[in-house]
Structures are given as structure tokens and as C-alpha cells.
Amino acid sequence: MLNKFVYGLILVAGALALPALAQKPQKPKTAAAEPASGTIALRGGKLLTISHGVIENGVLVMQNGKITAIGGASTAIPHDAKVIDVTGMTVYPGLIDSETHLGLTEISAEQSTNDMLEASDEIMPHMHVYDAFHAETALIPVARINGITNAIVAPAIGDTLPGQDSFIQLAGRSSEEMLLVRDIAMPLNFTGRQRRNETFQTSKYPSTRMGMATQLRQAFLDAQDYDQKMAAYEKKKASGDEKDKAAPPPKRDLKLEALLPYLHGQKPVILAAEEANDLLTALSLANEFHLKVVLNHLAHSGSLLDKIAATGLPVIVGPIYEQPKESERYDAVFKLPAELARRGVKIAFASYDAHQVRNLPYAAGYATAFGLPHDEALKALTLNPAEIWGVSDKLGSLDTGKQANVVVANGDPLDVRTDVKHVFIGGEEIPLVNKQTQLRDQYWQ
Amino acid sequence: MARRSTLFRVMPLVLLLGLLAISAQMGAQATASGKPAELFVPNEIHNDVVIRGGTLLTVTHGRIENGSIYIHNGKIAAIGKTVQAPANATVIDATGRWVMPGIIDSHSHIALDNDVNEATSPITPHMMMRDAFDYNDKGIYRALAGGVTTSLLLHGSANMIGGQAIVIKHKHGLRKDDLLFPGAPQSIKFASGENPKRVYGGRNQLPATRMGNFEIMRQSFTEAREYMRDWDDYNAKVAKGDKDPKVPKKDLKLEALADILRGKLLVQIHCYRADEFLTEMALAKEFGYKIRAFHHAVEAYKVADKIAANGIAVATWPDWWGFKQEAWDGIPWNAAISLRKGVRVAIKSDSEDVTRRLNTEAGKVMHYGNVSEDDALKMITLNAAWIIGVEDRVGSLDVGKDADIGIWNNYPLGSNALADQVLIDGEVFFDRTRPGLGLTHYKEGQ
Numbered sequence: 001m002l003n004k005f006v007y008g009l010i011l012v013a014g015a016l017a018l019p020a021l022a023q024k025p026q027k028p029k030t031a032a033a034e035p036a037s038g039t040i041a042l043r044g045g046k047l048l049t050i051s052h053g054v055i056e057n058g059v060l061v062m063q064n065g066k067i068t069a070i071g072g073a074s075t076a077i078p079h080d081a082k083v084i085d086v087t088g089m090t091v092y093p094g095l096i097d098s099e100t101h102l103g104l105t106e107i108s109a110e111q112s113t114n115d116m117l118e119a120s121d122e123i124m125p126h127m128h129v130y131d132a133f134h135a136e137t138a139l140i141p142v143a144r145i146n147g148i149t150n151a152i153v154a155p156a157i158g159d160t161l162p163g164q165d166s167f168i169q170l171a172g173r174s175s176e177e178m179l180l181v182r183d184i185a186m187p188l189n190f191t192g193r194q195r196r197n198e199t200f201q202t203s204k205y206p207s208t209r210m211g212m213a214t215q216l217r218q219a220f221l222d223a224q225d226y227d228q229k230m231a232a233y234e235k236k237k238a239s240g241d242e243k244d245k246a247a248p249p250p251k252r253d254l255k256l257e258a259l260l261p262y263l264h265g266q267k268p269v270i271l272a273a274e275e276a277n278d279l280l281t282a283l284s285l286a287n288e289f290h291l292k293v294v295l296n297h298l299a300h301s302g303s304l305l306d307k308i309a310a311t312g313l314p315v316i317v318g319p320i321y322e323q324p325k326e327s328e329r330y331d332a333v334f335k336l337p338a339e340l341a342r343r344g345v346k347i348a349f350a351s352y353d354a355h356q357v358r359n360l361p362y363a364a365g366y367a368t369a370f371g372l373p374h375d376e377a378l379k380a381l382t383l384n385p386a387e388i389w390g391v392s393d394k395l396g397s398l399d400t401g402k403q404a405n406v407v408v409a410n411g412d413p414l415d416v417r418t419d420v421k422h423v424f425i426g427g428e429e430i431p432l433v434n435k436q437t438q439l440r441d442q443y444w445q
Numbered sequence: 446m447a448r449r450s451t452l453f454r455v456m457p458l459v460l461l462l463g464l465l466a467i468s469a470q471m472g473a474q475a476t477a478s479g480k481p482a483e484l485f486v487p488n489e490i491h492n493d494v495v496i497r498g499g500t501l502l503t504v505t506h507g508r509i510e511n512g513s514i515y516i517h518n519g520k521i522a523a524i525g526k527t528v529q530a531p532a533n534a535t536v537i538d539a540t541g542r543w544v545m546p547g548i549i550d551s552h553s554h555i556a557l558d559n560d561v562n563e564a565t566s567p568i569t570p571h572m573m574m575r576d577a578f579d580y581n582d583k584g585i586y587r588a589l590a591g592g593v594t595t596s597l598l599l600h601g602s603a604n605m606i607g608g609q610a611i612v613i614k615h616k617h618g619l620r621k622d623d624l625l626f627p628g629a630p631q632s633i634k635f636a637s638g639e640n641p642k643r644v645y646g647g648r649n650q651l652p653a654t655r656m657g658n659f660e661i662m663r664q665s666f667t668e669a670r671e672y673m674r675d676w677d678d679y680n681a682k683v684a685k686g687d688k689d690p691k692v693p694k695k696d697l698k699l700e701a702l703a704d705i706l707r708g709k710l711l712v713q714i715h716c717y718r719a720d721e722f723l724t725e726m727a728l729a730k731e732f733g734y735k736i737r738a739f740h741h742a743v744e745a746y747k748v749a750d751k752i753a754a755n756g757i758a759v760a761t762w763p764d765w766w767g768f769k770q771e772a773w774d775g776i777p778w779n780a781a782i783s784l785r786k787g788v789r790v791a792i793k794s795d796s797e798d799v800t801r802r803l804n805t806e807a808g809k810v811m812h813y814g815n816v817s818e819d820d821a822l823k824m825i826t827l828n829a830a831w832i833i834g835v836e837d838r839v840g841s842l843d844v845g846k847d848a849d850i851g852i853w854n855n856y857p858l859g860s861n862a863l864a865d866q867v868l869i870d871g872e873v874f875f876d877r878t879r880p881g882l883g884l885t886h887y888k889e890g891q
Contacts, residue, residue, distance in 0.1 A: 109639075109769035139767065321798045326583055329882055330590035330801070355767040362805060365860025415860045416808035436766070436776040443746050443782055 039063045040427065041077040044087035045408060050383045051397035060091060062404035065427040070398050086408050089421060092378070093397055094149025094405030095413070096385040097360045098316045099270075099296070099350035102140055102153050102168065103133040103175075108355070116156040118163070122194060122206065123219045125258035127163030129153045130182045135175035141434035143357035144170040147407035147420045150180070150395060151357065152350070154187055157272060160194045160212055161219065162187055164258065165270065167389055169405075171425040184389060186262050188216070189272045190282035191297065213281055220289045223259035226250075265292045268388075270316065272296040276304045283311070294388055296350075299333050300325060309343035314388045317380070318350040318363055320370075331370055337380065338371035347376075348385035365414030377414055403427075492518055494871055495530045499539030499852065504546055504822045504841040514544065516848040519870035524842055537873075539852050542865060545822065546841050547594025547849030549829035550800050551760045552713075552740050552793035554599065555584030556613070561601035563608065564644050567652060568665045570633060570701035572608030574598055580613075580621040584797050586884060589615040589875045591801035592851035592864040595626060597833045599740075602636035602715040603644040605652070605661055609633050609701065609710065612833050614849070614869050618887030630834035632737070633705060635662075636715035637725065639771050659724055666732045669702035676703075711737040711834050713760075717771035719747035726755055738832040740793070743775030746782035753787035758832050760791040762799070763809040780824065781814020791829040808858035821858055 040062045047058040047070065059075035061068045069075050077083060106113035115132035118124045133153060143151075150169050155162035164183040172178035190212060197207040206212045229250045236244035261267045269291045273279035279301050286293050295308065295315040299322040308315065317337045324332040340347050349367075351360045364377040372380075386396025394403045404427035411418035423430040494516040501509040501524065515523040515530040523529060554561050560577035563569045578598065588596065594615055600607025612629035637658045646653030652661050675693040682690035704710050714725055714736055722739055729736050738758040739745060743766060745752055745759045752759060761783075766775030780790045792807050794800035807825045810816045816824075823840075830840030839847050848871035855862035867875040877883045 107767055107770055107773060321802075323584075323587070323797060330587045331877075356764070359764070362809075362860055366802065366805065369855070369861040369863050412860075416805045417811045417859060419812055436778075439746075439774060439776050440778040440782070443749075444778070 038427075039068075039078050039081040040424070040429070041081040041083045042086045042091055042406070042408065042422075043077065043083055044073075044085055045089045045091040047398055048090060048092040048378060048413070049398040050093055050379060051399055057087075058091070060398060060406065062406065062424060062427040065404055067398060067400055067402050067404050067406070070400060084408075084422065086422075089408050089410055090413060090418075091398070091406060091408050092147075092413050093382045093395070093402075094407055094423070094425065095147050095360060095381045096348070096389070096395065097143075097148050097151040097351050097357050098348040098385045098388070099154050099165075099318070099352050100143075100151045100357050101156065101354040102143065102151055102170070102357060103135065103137050104129060104153060104155070105354050106134070106137060106139070117158045118155075119158055122159045122196075122212070122215060123161050123255065124155075124159055124163050125161045125186055125219075125262075126254045127155060128166070128183060129155055129163060130166045130175070130179050133166065133168070133175050133179060135172065135178050138435045139354050139357070140170050142355070142436055144423060144425070144430060145420060145432045145434060145437070146358035146361070147409065147413065147423055148357055148360055149405040149407070149423065149425050150391075152184070152389065154270070157187070157189050157191065157193060160189050160206075160216055161259075162189065167391065169425060171428070171430055181389070181391070183261075183267070185268045185270050185294070186258075187270045187272060187296070188282065188286070188291075190216075190278050190285075191272055191274045192278060209278070209281065213285060216285060217288070219256075220259065220263065223256040223263055224289075226253055226256040227260055227263065262291055263289060265290060268292045268294045270294050270296050273301065274299045274319075274322075276301045279304060279308075298336065302328075302332055302336065302339070305339050305343060308340065309345050314346040314348065314384070315340055316350050316388075317347050317367075318352060318360075320363060320367055334366065335370040337364075337367040337377070341372055341376045341380075346384050346388065347380045348388050349377075349380050361414050362416050365412070365416070368414065374412075374414070381413075493531050493534035494537065494848070494868075495528065495534045496537045496539050496544055496850065496852065499542045499544040501842055502543060502545040502818070502822055502857070503843070504819060504826050505843055507819065511540075512544075514842065514848075514850070516850075516868075516871040519848055519872070521842060521844055521846050521848050524844060537852065537866065543853040543855065543857050543862070544842070545592075545851050545853065545857055546826045546846075547839065547851055547867065547869065548592045548803050548825045549791075549833065549840060550588065550593050550596040550794050550803060550825075551738070551791045551829035551832040552599055552795045553588070553596040553797075553800055554601065554795070555588065555596070555797050555800065556580065556582035557598060558582070561599075561607070562603035562644075564601075564603035567603075567605045567641055567645055567661055568698070568702075569604050569608050570606045570705065571697040572600065574600065574609060574611045575625070578611055578613070578621065578624075580619075580624045584800075585613070585615050585624070586617040586875075586882065586887070587797070588800045589617055589867055590864060590877065590883065592804060592853070592857070592867055593800055594849040594851070594867060594869050595830070595833070595835065595839055596800070597632060597713070597829075599632070599713060600634040602634075602638075602640040605636060605641055605658060606665070606702075607634040607636060610713070612835065615867075616869055616874055616886065618874070618884055626833075626835060626838075628838075630711050631704075631709065632711040632713050632833065633701070634713050634715065635725075637721055638716050638718065639769055640715070655721070655724075659728060662728055663731075665702055666706065669699050669706055670732075672696065672699040673703045673706065705734050706732060708734060711832075713738050713740055713832070715740045717741050717743050717775075719744040722748055722752055726751070726757070737834070738791070741772075741795070742783075743772050743779060745788065746776065746779045746786075747774075749783040749786035749788050752783070758789040758791060758828065759783050760793040760829070760832055762795070763792055763806050763813065777809065777813040780810045781816050784814075784816060784820060789828050789831060790824055791832055792824040793829065804853075804857045804862060805860055808860070811858060818858065 042060045047055040057073045060070045104116045154165045165185045167181040167184045168178045197203040273282045299319045351357045383396035386392040406424040408422035409420045496514040501512040513528045515528040556579045563572045599610045610632040612626035613624045652658045736757045740760045742759045764777040803825045807821045810821045827840035830836040850868045851864045852866045853862045
């Protein structure tokens, strides 16, 4: 815990550093995509490996950006390693937020700072969040000092097909280093909020769920048609017939082209529904086109828990703070993660936010109050999302060979009282400073 | 929300909540309560109740391990390691559990069916929250299940002066009058900054700026002074024996403004920026009224010494920031810095969601700035009670106070605690082990 004394030191150190800073701009210290050179060993901590239990009084070695050794107290530490004593601390993999708007907004109410949604049309699969992703946003350093190291960046939920998500790491010298996987998945939103039905005077198609479903179906049919046309053209081009070879190519359509990897089942569609009836409609639509699905939201689908489990699909949870319906018990939404996990569903938490991404672990902690086992809650912030997003070979657990995204805290990662002490991304220590700590240090005395 | 503008679709929840308070006409927040609740008297009502065996978080005098509380006629009659109680008292066994005062939310907008802004004029001090209060709203129940026993229901922030608030106890299932906190002082809601600017500026009306914000206030209080002078003159004439003095017109709006100047109302001000706190304090000095608390106050840490010197409290969130320009410098150490500079700080919800888990919000303050357990607890109990003006009645486990008590299954300032039972005035109003909603005084309308 930071106490007055430590704050005093920070302030004094800050005051001393200030003139130096003024003369020489500090080289930004951030994680790099290329391997870090320094070797770091964490010694004495309680290691929550996620994949193979808890190691008390353990050792974790990071080298060249990766975890190179993990084990008990006798684990060998390279002689040139910088050893950090983390006795009494908890060590765990960097947390993964499975839906955020990081880099797409700065001040929510100031439209000029928002790049979250193309609201002019509902079918916008050719919008790529990486084109808008603002690597230098003040929000990422705020999120990462609480141990969130990776996230999905998604457009806002206002369109049925608002664009494609990217998977990021919350450190890097540029957007290119931070955008780990571009177009990793495509949200398909069917919550009713995508209707254009503000008023009778201004409503336009699709103003109902019928319109939403029909418009989506037409879009996927158009894409299939486009796919066939393109395939036919490729076939002709490859054929021996001179006349066929000379045939003009069909006009390219970026919107329909964007749908093809999803129609081919190469990438997942992130299907958001809240009410049970919406979930059924959206699922049948997804099945009709053989889409690979990850379920999302589901705040009011409590009546379908067994059916959801039977699909075998993973579920992104997290809107557990949504209000229950009038007739529901106060905990109807709070306990959804527990009810899903109990049925064997693979769950992953999301903040669905930008400014409060740092609070991601607390949602998982709150879900444990309502019956989610603690280890399942931790998995839903680490290994589960790594598996869902296809990066479990690199992220999600403390295992040799994985990227060294490692967090050290003074207690339970899920508890609101816990203070994060070290964050490593790609084996490099992230300074625990941001816009807010600067203001804190400026005004603490 | 059934209907949303395109604007709303692109905003995160946090902003929606912020805007909720200024969007009465955009409406359609579904809090209609359906059929009225039926009053029934549960068997377990007794004059005498003993809570035994828990860890008591008293707020004012630390922890009592394995302590007991004796409740008589709805008040805490004794508290300690052991207490004397009649043999026939109802016993609640809290062994292995945590007992703390009922949580107090000093800034809430629940149970109002979104009737929080009479946004047709920037000065509406005569809008009485009591007239809009929907005592059957399930939001009262959901907060109760999160350990909340008292809330200050405030107007929104569309207007410079929104109206007069009410203080409720979360006795869900009883009649409207039973929910009103008896004898609680009358609070009035002020607001300045972006919200009034947006609402009236958006219509090309005054106030579109902070200049307009405060000049409107000066005009209003100047009129109120003239109104008070007219009545003072009249009363003086009557006192002198004048049989036929001209009776001034009774004006509800000016009467309410006069009540502010007479010091009859607790002034609760929504504002965010450091310069606004200073302007508000200068205005209060100019017209001779007192400010009870700054609400939201995300920049309180920048001028905390000045706020403290004026005896003004701060009701804030632990960590909200960035949802609008005036919240850009919000930091999670705001509460801790304000506290150490002598400000009385409360953590409040301003949200039908967050009000259900204010315990974890107070826990965050222990993380950000190493605030002690007692100080963190005070932020959701005694300090909130002070803001509302009921600190002598509720907010701590002390003899003579109302027996508003939460019994929790785990440490209540951590992430994984649930309120098992919540008592108000010594009666159990929520018990999560009960079937259905877990309520004792509410039956679904029949």
C-alpha cells in the first residue's frame, strides 16, 4: 500500500526529476513487440499459474520477452537476472478484457473525440477499428496499471454489424506494435438497440427486430452471391479457355468482401443478445449461415441457460451490473456468470467500457459473491479469453514459453482493495504512472 | 431504455447514467412499478431483537469482534462484547458474519420514474420531489438488497436549482409515508457547469455558459431578497397594529429561494471543476447561505483545503472520470486527498446500478490512497448521513441510533460480500435466504 511516506518520496523524486525532464525529454519506456533483452526474476511470490495451480513461494523468470522458467523456490535464477523480491505478493498473468472501446474514445460526451460507431448504416462489416485506434490515448495507461495487459477493441453496439474487432496489447511504441491481431472477430449485435426507431417521424428501416433480421439475412445472402461470383471468375481465369481468361473481373465490394471470412467460418462472429427471444432469433440466423459464434452479453437470457450450455459456445459476460427486470430477483443478472460456469460454459469477462477497463477484475470478483468459483473467475480473465481469441499459445497463463505478461499485486487480483505493484508486458516493466497518478502526485501534499 | 437517440447508442453506460439526470423528456426509463405492494405485518416483528456473534464494524469506535447488539423499539439500545437483553428477544445469529450500519447513499435518483428535471426553466426551487416519488419502485428493493437503508433522492442537473429533495428509508413494501425519513431536514439541489449549459444553451437560451449559470443565480437571489423585504415590511406593519396592510403575493418559487437565504434548506450542489467550487462558495458568501455538500466534485482534490475551510462536504464517486470534459481530471485518489486535507467525504452512487454495491465502491478508496477501514466506512455511512443532516439518527452502530443494520456474509468492503439480512428501525426488510425476492414486507401485487 502506498502510504504518506511513499507519496512524499514520490513527490520529492518528482520535484528532483523535473528540471532534468525539462532539459532532456525522457525516452518513453514501453513494451516492445521485439524481445526485451533484460532478464527479470520474481522471487518469493504466490504464483497463480491458471494452467497448473498455485505455486507458493515460487520463482518466475522472464527473458527476451517470454517466461523462461516457473516453479518452486529452488527454480534456478540466471546469474545476470534482475531479481525482484515479491514475498507476500500474488503473481498472475496479465488480464484480458474481452470487449472494450480503448483507443476509440477520449471524452465520451465530446463527439470529436469519439470513433466508436458509423451510425449512418447498420451493415458496416468493412469498418476496421485498427483504422481509428489511437495508441496514445490517455485511457490505456489508466487501464494497464491495474493489471489489464490485453483487450479486444470493438466498435459500439449501435449497429447490427458495426465493423471488425482488433486484439491489442496495452503497451507499445505505436499502434502497429499494440495491434496484435487485426480483424480478429466481427460483432453481430441483436439487442434491439440497433433499431432506428427513435420516433415515428424519424424512424427508418430497420425500425423493428424483423427489419434487423431481414436486413442481416440479405447482407449474408448478398455476400454468398458475391463469393460465388468471385469464385466463378477465379475459376474462369484459371481455365484454359482464352475467352474465359479474358473475362472482366466482377466489381469488388469491400462491404461484402468483409463478410467472407465469417461466412467461411474462419473467424468468429461475436453475437450479442440480451433477451432470450433475441438470442434465439440471432442464433438461428447464425446457424442458417453456419457462422462460428461466440455469445455476448446475455443479461436477460437466464431462462435459456441449459440451452446455451448445450450449444457448447463460449460466452462473454460482464454486464452483470445491468438491472434485472421488474419481476426478477435482485441477483438475477449478478449470478449469470456463476450459472453459466456451473453448466460447463466457457466464460470470459468484458468491461464493455473504455474509461473503466481498470475495473474488469472487480466484476469477476463480484460474480464470485454470487457463486462463481474464484479459480473460474480468474480463468475468465486470462486463459478462457486467450482460448476464445486464439492466442492461448502466447497468453493467458504463467507457463514457460508464453509471452511475459505478468502482474504482481499485494492481494487477491479480484478484490477492490488490492494494489497492483508491478506490471510486465512482453517482459518489460511498465511504469505505474499515467495522467491520473501525475495529478495525484501534484496535489497530494 | 426502450428508446434511444443515435447519440445514446454510441455512448458508454457511464455517460448514459450521467445524462440520465438531464434527460427527463427523452424518458422511457422503465421503472414503473406495476401493481402496488400490499402491506402485511410479518410475524417476526418484535420490540426486542439481539444480533449476536458477528464482527461489528461500528464506524465510530472500531471493530468489536464477536460482539452483540440489543435493539429495542427500533433503536440500538446496547452494543458491546455482551449486552443485556430480555430473554424473549428475537435472536439473529451473526456468528462468522459481518455487521455494519445500513449504507447511506447521499446522491440517488431512483424511484422517480425519471421525473428529476423540470427542465423548462433553469430555476425551479419549488419542485418538490415528494410529488414524484414512486414508493413502489423496485430500485428501492435492489438497493436494499445491497445493504442500503437510507437515500437522498435528488433532482437532476438540468437546472441551476432543480428543487427540493426527499430522504427515504428503504422500507420496500410499506406505504409512501412510511418510506419518508421522519424529521429529515429538507435538502435542495443546485447544479452548475456543463449540464445546464447543454440543456439551455442547446435551445439558445440563458444559461449557455458558466457566466450565465451564476448570473441567473444572482438575479434569482436578488429577487428573493426583495420578496423577503416585502414580507418583512408587511409583518412589521401587522406587528405595529396596522389593521389593513397590503398583503404581498405568495409566490412558491420566491418562497423557496427565500428559504435558502433563511438557511432553512441544506444546499447540495452538483459541480465538477475546482474553479466552480470557488465560484459557488463566493456566491454563497455574497448571499449569506451555507453550502452543505459539493456532489460529483471530481476536482475537489485540487482545492480541498478551501472546501474544508468552509465546512463543506464532498459526495463523489471513487473512480468515475472522462465521460465529459468537466470530468477529465477525475482521479481515484480524489476521496483520499480530500479526506487528508480535512474534507468530510462521502462515496455516493448517482446510479441505480452503483447504489446496489456501494460497499465495493468504498473498498476502492482503501486501495486508492490507503484510506483506513473506519474512514472508508464513514464515506458510505456517517459522512453521507451528515450530508443529509441525519447524522444524529443513523450512520453508525451507536446507542440511541436507529437500528438500520446490514449483516454481511463476507467482509463488506471487499469484492465478494453479500448482504444476508438488512434491518431498518430494527425490523428485517431483506433476507436473502427467503424465497422469491427475499423481502419481508412486500408481496407481489395480488
